[in-house]
Amino acid sequence: MANVAIDLLGMHFRNPVIPAAGPNVGTAEHLRRAAEGGAGGLLAKTICVRPAQVPRPNMYRYGTTGMLNAELWSELPPEDWLEREYPAALAAARRHGLPLIASIGYTPDELRRLGPRVEAAGVDAIEFSVHYLDPSQLLDTARALRESVSVPIIAKFSPHAGDLGELARAIEPHVDAFCCINSFGPVLSIDVERIEPVLGSELGYGWISGSPLKPLALRSVFEVARATARPVIGVGGITSGRDVIEFFMAGASLVGVCTAAILRGPGVYGRIAQEAGRWLDHHGYRDISEVQGLYVRKFGRGRQVVTEKVRSARVLAERCNGCTACETVCHYDAIRAPRREVAQIAEDRCTQCGLCLWVCPPGALTW
Ligand SMILES: Cc1cc2nc3c(=O)[nH]c(=O)nc-3n(C[C@H](O)[C@H](O)[C@H](O)COP(=O)(O)O)c2cc1C
Numbered sequence: 001m002a003n004v005a006i007d008l009l010g011m012h013f014r015n016p017v018i019p020a021a022g023p024n025v026g027t028a029e030h031l032r033r034a035a036e037g038g039a040g041g042l043l044a045k046t047i048c049v050r051p052a053q054v055p056r057p058n059m060y061r062y063g064t065t066g067m068l069n070a071e072l073w074s075e076l077p078p079e080d081w082l083e084r085e086y087p088a089a090l091a092a093a094r095r096h097g098l099p100l101i102a103s104i105g106y107t108p109d110e111l112r113r114l115g116p117r118v119e120a121a122g123v124d125a126i127e128f129s130v131h132y133l134d135p136s137q138l139l140d141t142a143r144a145l146r147e148s149v150s151v152p153i154i155a156k157f158s159p160h161a162g163d164l165g166e167l168a169r170a171i172e173p174h175v176d177a178f179c180c181i182n183s184f185g186p187v188l189s190i191d192v193e194r195i196e197p198v199l200g201s202e203l204g205y206g207w208i209s210g211s212p213l214k215p216l217a218l219r220s221v222f223e224v225a226r227a228t229a230r231p232v233i234g235v236g237g238i239t240s241g242r243d244v245i246e247f248f249m250a251g252a253s254l255v256g257v258c259t260a261a262i263l264r265g266p267g268v269y270g271r272i273a274q275e276a277g278r279w280l281d282h283h284g285y286r287d288i289s290e291v292q293g294l295y296v297r298k299f300g301r302g303r304q305v306v307t308e309k310v311r312s313a314r315v316l317a318e319r320c321n322g323c324t325a326c327e328t329v330c331h332y333d334a335i336r337a338p339r340r341e342v343a344q345i346a347e348d349r350c351t352q353c354g355l356c357l358w359v360c361p362p363g364a365l366t367w
Contacts, residue, residue: 002280003287004273006040008231008253009152009176011099011124015040015273016244016288020179020235020256021103021129021156023059023071024266028088034261035096038270042093043256046073046103046129047081047118049110055200059262060189065239066210067259068189070201073105073129078114086121099124101154106132108144115148127154131182135161142174154233157220158182164220165227172228179233179256180220183207210259213237218250225251225293226300239268241275248288249295311367312350313357317342319364326356326365 006013018041019025019034026045034042052072060068076085086102093100102123104114111128118126128145130138138161145153155171156179157164168178186205189198197204217236224232234252238244239260247255260268276288285291313326313334320342327337334349335356343364357365 001277002285004040004277004280006254006288009125009154011041011101011152012097013040013099013254014097015270016248016254016276017238017269017273018043018101018233018254018256019261019269020258021046021127022069022258022262024258024261026074027076028085028092030266031089031100032092033266034269035092035098037261037266037268038273039098039266040254040269040273041099041101042089043101043127044081044085044089044103044123046105047076047078047114048073048105049078049114051075051077055202057198057200058206060198060206061263062189062208062210062212065237065260065263066208066212067262068187068199068206068208069183070199070206078117082117082121086118086123090122101125101127103127103129103156104145105129106141108137108140111141111145112148115145119149119151123151125152125154125176127156127179129156129158129182130161131156131158133161135167138167139171139174142171146174152176154179156180156182156235157224159184159216159220163223165223168224168228168230172230175230177231177233177253178224178228179235180224181213181217181236183209184213184216209236210263211237211239214243218246221247221252222250222296222300225296238272241272241277241279244272244276245279245291248292251293251296253292309350309352311352312347313345313352313354313365314367315343315345316364316366319362321362321364323361325359325361329355329359 004015031042058070102118154177155175159181185207187208199206214237221234231253233254234247235256322340324337327335332351334346337343
Protein backbone atom coordinates (compact mmCIF):
# COMPACT_ATOMS: atom_id res chain seq x y z
CA MET A 1 0.00 0.00 0.00
CA ALA A 2 1.04 3.61 -0.56
CA ASN A 3 2.94 5.20 2.32
CA VAL A 4 0.55 7.14 4.54
CA ALA A 5 2.91 7.83 7.46
CA ILE A 6 3.56 11.49 8.21
CA ASP A 7 6.51 13.23 9.90
CA LEU A 8 5.38 16.57 11.24
CA LEU A 9 6.77 19.00 13.85
CA GLY A 10 9.31 16.39 14.94
CA MET A 11 6.58 13.76 15.53
CA HIS A 12 5.99 10.53 13.61
CA PHE A 13 2.36 9.67 12.79
CA ARG A 14 1.81 6.13 11.49
CA ASN A 15 -1.01 7.45 9.33
CA PRO A 16 -2.67 10.87 8.75
CA VAL A 17 -5.80 10.31 10.88
CA ILE A 18 -5.74 11.43 14.52
CA PRO A 19 -8.61 12.09 16.95
CA ALA A 20 -9.87 15.68 17.24
CA ALA A 21 -10.70 16.88 20.77
CA GLY A 22 -14.03 15.68 22.15
CA PRO A 23 -15.56 12.93 24.32
CA ASN A 24 -13.90 10.41 22.00
CA VAL A 25 -10.63 11.37 23.75
CA GLY A 26 -12.12 12.41 27.11
CA THR A 27 -9.87 10.16 29.25
CA ALA A 28 -6.70 8.08 28.94
CA GLU A 29 -8.92 5.03 28.40
CA HIS A 30 -10.51 6.67 25.33
CA LEU A 31 -7.04 7.53 24.05
CA ARG A 32 -5.95 3.92 24.49
CA ARG A 33 -8.98 2.81 22.45
CA ALA A 34 -8.16 5.39 19.78
CA ALA A 35 -4.64 3.93 19.50
CA GLU A 36 -6.07 0.42 19.24
CA GLY A 37 -8.61 1.70 16.71
CA GLY A 38 -5.76 2.61 14.39
CA ALA A 39 -5.31 6.35 14.96
CA GLY A 40 -2.10 7.70 13.43
CA GLY A 41 -1.30 9.70 16.59
CA LEU A 42 -3.19 10.85 19.68
CA LEU A 43 -4.71 14.16 20.77
CA ALA A 44 -6.50 14.56 24.12
CA LYS A 45 -9.63 16.47 25.13
CA THR A 46 -9.16 20.19 25.88
CA ILE A 47 -8.43 20.98 29.51
CA CYS A 48 -8.60 24.30 31.32
CA VAL A 49 -7.47 25.55 34.74
CA ARG A 50 -10.96 24.73 36.04
CA PRO A 51 -13.22 21.81 35.13
CA ALA A 52 -16.11 22.57 32.76
CA GLN A 53 -19.66 22.58 34.04
CA VAL A 54 -21.58 21.32 31.08
CA PRO A 55 -25.30 21.61 30.42
CA ARG A 56 -27.22 18.35 30.13
CA PRO A 57 -28.14 16.98 27.68
CA ASN A 58 -25.18 18.16 25.61
CA MET A 59 -25.08 15.97 22.47
CA TYR A 60 -27.62 15.49 19.70
CA ARG A 61 -27.24 13.56 16.47
CA TYR A 62 -28.16 15.81 13.56
CA GLY A 63 -29.14 13.84 10.44
CA THR A 64 -27.10 10.64 10.28
CA THR A 65 -23.59 12.07 10.19
CA GLY A 66 -23.90 15.46 11.91
CA MET A 67 -24.03 16.50 15.52
CA LEU A 68 -24.90 19.44 17.77
CA ASN A 69 -23.08 19.70 21.08
CA ALA A 70 -22.80 21.96 24.09
CA GLU A 71 -19.96 20.07 25.73
CA LEU A 72 -17.34 22.82 26.42
CA TRP A 73 -13.97 21.44 27.67
CA SER A 74 -13.01 18.58 30.05
CA GLU A 75 -15.09 18.10 33.18
CA LEU A 76 -12.01 16.68 34.91
CA PRO A 77 -9.86 19.09 36.93
CA PRO A 78 -6.41 19.67 35.41
CA GLU A 79 -4.75 17.84 38.32
CA ASP A 80 -6.51 14.63 37.25
CA TRP A 81 -5.05 15.00 33.79
CA LEU A 82 -1.57 15.88 35.03
CA GLU A 83 -1.36 13.15 37.64
CA ARG A 84 -3.37 10.33 36.07
CA GLU A 85 -4.73 10.74 32.53
CA TYR A 86 -1.66 12.11 30.68
CA PRO A 87 0.73 9.54 32.20
CA ALA A 88 -1.64 6.68 31.32
CA ALA A 89 -2.29 8.12 27.86
CA LEU A 90 1.45 8.53 27.27
CA ALA A 91 2.03 4.91 28.24
CA ALA A 92 -0.62 3.82 25.71
CA ALA A 93 0.81 6.15 23.05
CA ARG A 94 4.35 4.84 23.53
CA ARG A 95 3.18 1.20 23.39
CA HIS A 96 1.81 1.94 19.91
CA GLY A 97 4.71 4.22 18.91
CA LEU A 98 2.42 7.25 18.69
CA PRO A 99 2.87 10.91 19.67
CA LEU A 100 0.48 12.49 22.20
CA ILE A 101 -0.73 16.06 21.72
CA ALA A 102 -2.47 17.87 24.59
CA SER A 103 -5.17 20.48 24.04
CA ILE A 104 -5.52 23.41 26.42
CA GLY A 105 -7.51 26.66 26.73
CA TYR A 106 -8.19 29.54 26.87
CA THR A 107 -6.97 33.02 27.99
CA PRO A 108 -3.31 34.14 27.88
CA ASP A 109 -3.13 33.94 31.67
CA GLU A 110 -4.65 30.44 31.75
CA LEU A 111 -2.25 29.20 29.07
CA ARG A 112 0.73 30.65 30.94
CA ARG A 113 -0.33 28.76 34.07
CA LEU A 114 -1.31 25.49 32.42
CA GLY A 115 1.17 25.22 29.50
CA PRO A 116 4.35 24.48 31.50
CA ARG A 117 2.58 21.90 33.69
CA VAL A 118 1.20 20.09 30.66
CA GLU A 119 4.60 20.18 28.96
CA ALA A 120 6.20 18.75 32.12
CA ALA A 121 3.76 15.83 31.93
CA GLY A 122 5.69 14.74 28.83
CA VAL A 123 3.32 15.45 25.92
CA ASP A 124 4.87 15.90 22.48
CA ALA A 125 3.00 19.05 21.44
CA ILE A 126 0.28 21.38 22.71
CA GLU A 127 -2.77 22.57 20.79
CA PHE A 128 -4.61 25.64 22.12
CA SER A 129 -8.21 26.33 21.27
CA VAL A 130 -9.46 29.86 20.60
CA HIS A 131 -13.12 28.79 20.74
CA TYR A 132 -14.19 31.03 23.63
CA LEU A 133 -11.77 33.90 22.93
CA ASP A 134 -12.39 37.28 21.39
CA PRO A 135 -10.25 37.27 18.18
CA SER A 136 -8.51 40.44 19.47
CA GLN A 137 -6.94 38.27 22.24
CA LEU A 138 -5.50 35.77 19.80
CA LEU A 139 -2.06 37.31 19.36
CA ASP A 140 -1.54 37.67 23.12
CA THR A 141 -2.71 34.10 23.62
CA ALA A 142 -0.29 32.67 21.07
CA ARG A 143 2.57 34.74 22.51
CA ALA A 144 1.73 33.68 26.07
CA LEU A 145 1.92 30.00 25.23
CA ARG A 146 5.04 30.44 23.06
CA GLU A 147 6.83 32.14 25.95
CA SER A 148 5.79 29.41 28.41
CA VAL A 149 6.63 26.13 26.63
CA SER A 150 9.18 24.79 24.16
CA VAL A 151 7.25 21.87 22.60
CA PRO A 152 5.58 22.59 19.22
CA ILE A 153 2.32 24.55 19.55
CA ILE A 154 -0.74 24.36 17.33
CA ALA A 155 -3.43 27.06 17.16
CA LYS A 156 -6.90 25.56 16.71
CA PHE A 157 -9.22 27.99 14.94
CA SER A 158 -12.96 28.23 15.20
CA PRO A 159 -14.89 29.26 12.09
CA HIS A 160 -16.61 32.15 13.90
CA ALA A 161 -13.23 33.81 14.68
CA GLY A 162 -13.25 35.84 11.43
CA ASP A 163 -10.84 35.83 8.47
CA LEU A 164 -8.77 32.76 9.33
CA GLY A 165 -6.12 33.49 6.69
CA GLU A 166 -5.52 36.93 8.20
CA LEU A 167 -5.48 35.54 11.76
CA ALA A 168 -3.04 32.83 10.73
CA ARG A 169 -0.66 35.39 9.21
CA ALA A 170 -0.88 37.51 12.39
CA ILE A 171 0.15 34.71 14.76
CA GLU A 172 2.35 32.68 12.39
CA PRO A 173 5.62 33.79 14.08
CA HIS A 174 4.42 32.44 17.44
CA VAL A 175 3.00 29.02 16.52
CA ASP A 176 4.27 25.92 14.70
CA ALA A 177 1.03 24.80 13.05
CA PHE A 178 -2.68 25.45 12.72
CA CYS A 179 -5.72 23.25 13.17
CA CYS A 180 -8.90 24.11 11.22
CA ILE A 181 -11.65 23.98 12.43
CA ASN A 182 -13.59 23.68 15.64
CA SER A 183 -17.39 23.26 15.47
CA PHE A 184 -19.54 26.10 14.06
CA GLY A 185 -22.18 28.11 15.87
CA PRO A 186 -23.98 28.93 17.92
CA VAL A 187 -26.80 26.93 16.32
CA LEU A 188 -30.24 25.78 17.46
CA SER A 189 -32.45 22.74 17.00
CA ILE A 190 -35.92 22.33 18.56
CA ASP A 191 -37.85 19.20 19.52
CA VAL A 192 -41.23 20.43 18.25
CA GLU A 193 -43.21 17.72 20.07
CA ARG A 194 -41.97 18.90 23.46
CA ILE A 195 -41.34 22.51 22.41
CA GLU A 196 -37.89 22.20 23.94
CA PRO A 197 -34.39 22.66 22.57
CA VAL A 198 -32.51 19.42 22.00
CA LEU A 199 -29.62 20.68 24.14
CA GLY A 200 -29.69 21.79 27.77
CA SER A 201 -27.83 25.11 27.40
CA GLU A 202 -29.47 28.38 28.46
CA LEU A 203 -31.10 29.18 25.11
CA GLY A 204 -30.68 25.68 23.73
CA TYR A 205 -27.72 26.78 21.61
CA GLY A 206 -24.91 24.43 20.63
CA TRP A 207 -22.20 23.90 18.00
CA ILE A 208 -22.54 21.90 14.81
CA SER A 209 -20.00 19.31 13.66
CA GLY A 210 -19.76 16.29 11.39
CA SER A 211 -20.59 16.13 7.68
CA PRO A 212 -22.59 19.41 7.53
CA LEU A 213 -19.38 21.18 8.58
CA LYS A 214 -17.11 19.69 5.93
CA PRO A 215 -17.26 22.31 3.16
CA LEU A 216 -16.65 25.11 5.70
CA ALA A 217 -13.75 23.17 7.19
CA LEU A 218 -12.24 22.49 3.79
CA ARG A 219 -12.48 26.15 2.80
CA SER A 220 -10.89 27.15 6.12
CA VAL A 221 -7.97 24.77 5.63
CA PHE A 222 -7.45 26.14 2.12
CA GLU A 223 -7.56 29.77 3.38
CA VAL A 224 -4.95 29.11 6.04
CA ALA A 225 -2.78 26.93 3.79
CA ARG A 226 -2.59 29.64 1.15
CA ALA A 227 -1.98 32.38 3.72
CA THR A 228 0.93 30.77 5.62
CA ALA A 229 3.74 28.29 5.21
CA ARG A 230 2.94 26.48 8.46
CA PRO A 231 1.35 23.02 8.38
CA VAL A 232 -2.41 22.73 8.85
CA ILE A 233 -4.36 19.94 10.55
CA GLY A 234 -7.71 19.61 8.78
CA VAL A 235 -10.76 18.84 10.95
CA GLY A 236 -14.46 18.92 10.19
CA GLY A 237 -16.81 16.29 8.85
CA ILE A 238 -14.18 13.75 7.85
CA THR A 239 -15.77 10.29 7.52
CA SER A 240 -13.87 8.57 4.69
CA GLY A 241 -10.50 8.11 3.04
CA ARG A 242 -11.68 10.25 0.17
CA ASP A 243 -12.31 13.09 2.65
CA VAL A 244 -8.70 12.75 3.85
CA ILE A 245 -7.46 13.11 0.27
CA GLU A 246 -9.70 16.16 -0.26
CA PHE A 247 -8.31 17.86 2.88
CA PHE A 248 -4.74 17.04 1.86
CA MET A 249 -5.32 18.52 -1.59
CA ALA A 250 -6.73 21.66 0.10
CA GLY A 251 -3.49 22.00 2.06
CA ALA A 252 -3.81 19.80 5.17
CA SER A 253 -0.77 17.83 6.39
CA LEU A 254 -2.74 15.71 8.89
CA VAL A 255 -6.45 15.34 9.69
CA GLY A 256 -8.53 15.04 12.85
CA VAL A 257 -11.78 13.14 13.39
CA CYS A 258 -14.23 13.73 16.23
CA THR A 259 -17.91 13.31 15.31
CA ALA A 260 -17.44 10.17 13.19
CA ALA A 261 -15.53 8.59 16.10
CA ILE A 262 -18.29 9.54 18.57
CA LEU A 263 -21.01 8.09 16.33
CA ARG A 264 -19.14 5.07 14.93
CA GLY A 265 -16.55 4.17 17.57
CA PRO A 266 -12.75 4.31 17.74
CA GLY A 267 -12.26 1.85 14.86
CA VAL A 268 -13.05 4.68 12.40
CA TYR A 269 -9.58 6.21 12.64
CA GLY A 270 -7.89 3.13 11.23
CA ARG A 271 -10.66 2.46 8.71
CA ILE A 272 -10.49 5.99 7.31
CA ALA A 273 -6.68 5.80 7.11
CA GLN A 274 -6.86 2.48 5.25
CA GLU A 275 -9.38 3.90 2.81
CA ALA A 276 -7.04 6.84 2.14
CA GLY A 277 -4.23 4.37 1.42
CA ARG A 278 -6.42 2.39 -0.97
CA TRP A 279 -7.46 5.58 -2.76
CA LEU A 280 -3.79 6.47 -3.27
CA ASP A 281 -3.03 2.95 -4.59
CA HIS A 282 -5.96 3.07 -6.95
CA HIS A 283 -4.84 6.42 -8.35
CA GLY A 284 -1.19 5.46 -8.72
CA TYR A 285 0.31 7.55 -5.90
CA ARG A 286 3.05 6.00 -3.79
CA ASP A 287 3.01 8.45 -0.89
CA ILE A 288 0.31 10.66 0.61
CA SER A 289 2.71 13.62 0.41
CA GLU A 290 2.20 13.54 -3.38
CA VAL A 291 -1.40 14.80 -3.06
CA GLN A 292 -0.63 17.35 -0.32
CA GLY A 293 -1.42 20.88 -1.50
CA LEU A 294 -2.34 19.91 -5.08
CA TYR A 295 -5.44 22.11 -5.04
CA VAL A 296 -3.57 24.99 -3.34
CA ARG A 297 -0.95 25.00 -6.09
CA LYS A 298 -3.59 24.79 -8.81
CA PHE A 299 -6.16 27.27 -7.47
CA GLY A 300 -4.46 29.10 -4.58
CA ARG A 301 -4.36 32.32 -6.59
CA GLY A 302 -7.86 31.91 -7.97
CA ARG A 303 -8.69 31.59 -11.65
CA GLN A 304 -10.37 33.42 -14.52
CA VAL A 305 -14.10 32.87 -13.99
CA VAL A 306 -16.05 31.86 -17.09
CA THR A 307 -19.56 33.30 -17.08
CA GLU A 308 -20.75 32.45 -20.59
CA LYS A 309 -21.97 28.97 -21.44
CA VAL A 310 -19.29 26.97 -23.24
CA ARG A 311 -20.82 23.49 -23.25
CA SER A 312 -23.98 21.48 -22.49
CA ALA A 313 -24.67 18.43 -20.38
CA ARG A 314 -24.62 15.18 -22.38
CA VAL A 315 -26.24 11.80 -21.71
CA LEU A 316 -24.24 8.56 -21.95
CA ALA A 317 -27.14 6.49 -23.30
CA GLU A 318 -25.65 3.14 -22.29
CA ARG A 319 -25.54 4.21 -18.63
CA CYS A 320 -28.92 6.00 -18.34
CA ASN A 321 -31.43 3.91 -16.36
CA GLY A 322 -34.47 6.12 -17.02
CA CYS A 323 -34.87 7.15 -13.37
CA THR A 324 -35.92 10.80 -14.15
CA ALA A 325 -33.79 12.35 -11.35
CA CYS A 326 -32.11 14.70 -13.84
CA GLU A 327 -35.44 16.03 -15.18
CA THR A 328 -36.66 16.79 -11.64
CA VAL A 329 -33.70 19.05 -10.84
CA CYS A 330 -33.44 20.76 -14.25
CA HIS A 331 -35.09 24.10 -13.62
CA TYR A 332 -34.39 25.25 -17.19
CA ASP A 333 -36.62 22.54 -18.75
CA ALA A 334 -33.61 21.34 -20.73
CA ILE A 335 -34.09 17.65 -19.88
CA ARG A 336 -36.86 15.29 -20.96
CA ALA A 337 -36.60 12.01 -19.09
CA PRO A 338 -39.71 9.81 -19.43
CA ARG A 339 -39.56 6.94 -16.93
CA ARG A 340 -37.45 3.98 -18.18
CA GLU A 341 -36.36 5.86 -21.33
CA VAL A 342 -33.00 7.44 -22.09
CA ALA A 343 -32.98 11.11 -21.04
CA GLN A 344 -32.78 13.72 -23.80
CA ILE A 345 -31.08 17.09 -23.44
CA ALA A 346 -32.14 20.22 -25.34
CA GLU A 347 -28.73 21.83 -25.77
CA ASP A 348 -30.17 25.27 -26.51
CA ARG A 349 -31.95 25.26 -23.13
CA CYS A 350 -29.11 23.79 -21.05
CA THR A 351 -27.48 26.62 -19.08
CA GLN A 352 -24.49 24.54 -17.88
CA CYS A 353 -25.57 24.92 -14.25
CA GLY A 354 -24.07 21.49 -13.49
CA LEU A 355 -26.64 20.09 -11.07
CA CYS A 356 -27.86 17.14 -13.17
CA LEU A 357 -24.36 15.67 -13.24
CA TRP A 358 -24.37 15.34 -9.44
CA VAL A 359 -27.83 13.82 -8.98
CA CYS A 360 -27.63 11.09 -11.65
CA PRO A 361 -27.36 7.77 -9.71
CA PRO A 362 -25.57 5.78 -12.45
CA GLY A 363 -23.37 8.74 -13.48
CA ALA A 364 -24.86 8.88 -16.99
CA LEU A 365 -24.51 12.65 -17.38
CA THR A 366 -21.29 14.33 -18.39
CA TRP A 367 -20.20 17.49 -20.26
C1 LIG B 1 -19.12 16.63 21.59
C2 LIG B 1 -17.97 17.44 21.09
C3 LIG B 1 -17.03 17.95 21.98
C4 LIG B 1 -15.96 18.71 21.52
N1 LIG B 1 -15.02 19.18 22.41
C5 LIG B 1 -13.95 19.89 21.96
C6 LIG B 1 -12.93 20.31 22.85
O1 LIG B 1 -12.94 20.03 24.05
N2 LIG B 1 -11.91 21.04 22.34
C7 LIG B 1 -11.81 21.34 21.00
O2 LIG B 1 -10.87 22.01 20.60
N3 LIG B 1 -12.77 20.92 20.13
C8 LIG B 1 -13.81 20.20 20.58
N4 LIG B 1 -14.76 19.75 19.69
C9 LIG B 1 -14.61 20.07 18.26
C10 LIG B 1 -13.94 18.92 17.50
O3 LIG B 1 -12.63 18.66 17.98
C11 LIG B 1 -13.85 19.25 16.00
O4 LIG B 1 -13.03 20.38 15.82
C12 LIG B 1 -15.20 19.52 15.37
O5 LIG B 1 -16.21 18.76 15.96
C13 LIG B 1 -15.19 19.25 13.87
O6 LIG B 1 -14.73 17.95 13.57
P1 LIG B 1 -15.74 16.70 13.35
O7 LIG B 1 -16.73 17.11 12.31
O8 LIG B 1 -14.87 15.54 12.95
O9 LIG B 1 -16.41 16.48 14.68
C14 LIG B 1 -15.83 18.98 20.14
C15 LIG B 1 -16.77 18.44 19.24
C16 LIG B 1 -17.83 17.68 19.70
C17 LIG B 1 -18.80 17.12 18.71
